[in-house]
Amino acid sequence: MPPTHIQRFEYIRDKKNIISRNKLVNQQADIRARFIDYETRFAHNTLAGIPASPLLAIKDELRSCYGRNSGMKALQDAIEAAQEDGRLVWCPYCGITTPTSYDHYLPASEFPEFAAHALNIVPACAKCNSAKDDIWLTTGVRQFIHFYLDDIPVFPYLSVQLVADPLAQAVGAVFGLSQAGMPASIWAVMESHFRRLKLIERYNRQSNTLVNQALKVSKVYLDSGGHDAALFLENLAADQANLFGSYDLRAVLWRAMSADPDLPVWIGWL
Incomplete structure (x- = not known):
């Protein structure tokens, strides 16, 4: 024991x-x-x-x-x-x-x-x-989520908007936080946690790096004989969500990228 x-x-x-x-x-x-x-x-x-x-x-x-x-x-x-x-x-x-x-x-x-x-x-x-x-x-x-105490919220509190610039051949992402039906008691802790740690600002500063990493691994997947980059990213998002929750930073981003019809174009920009 x-x-x-x-x-x-x-x-x-x-x-x-x-x-x-x-x-x-x-x-x-x-x-x-x-x-x-x-x-x-x-x-x-x-x-x-x-x-x-x-x-x-x-x-x-x-x-x-x-x-x-x-x-x-x-x-x-x-x-x-x-x-x-x-x-x-x-x-x-x-x-x-x-x-x-x-x-x-x-x-x-x-x-x-x-x-x-x-x-x-x-x-x-x-x-x-x-x-x-x-x-x-x-x-x-x-004021903060307790890693051992608090369950990962199942509400869609984190969202992302993908932004592509065809001239620069670059893709970025802008994250957002919302209550999304979350009970007030849970939202109070969640909102404070994100605000005090400046997480949305930090996510947005990391967005280009995170997007590029996802596109690069997708290209490696295709170059190695894979056929469906969207499904590949969708599966990565699902694995991430199983461990960190459906609205984890990477799960949200990869899921959005997998669903975008321009994903093949973005991979081709690399």
């Missing part, structure tokens, strides 16, 4: 120097109670109501548990191993680039007791980690 979250924390704690360790051991009951509260609220999706930390007096000792040590390395390895194969190819916050850091969903500055809690440590790219910073809650509403 894998260790519990508190057992992983206490393993890290017990490797600390004696002064830090003793301070943490003296607060063991309160730390355990906070872990239970986090996990209970997580299970019921009421994390936004978690009370302020009662353990700020030992915040330095708590935060030091998140550092370069064998226990934290084992914890991070367990976090990554728990994800579905392929899910961490892209940053869970933006879906644009590779996660190279870890974000504390509840900021360690305000909730130091969760600095080494697996449910509070989310793989993230450096850009999203920096942009999110210590923000997580405003007027009782969570």
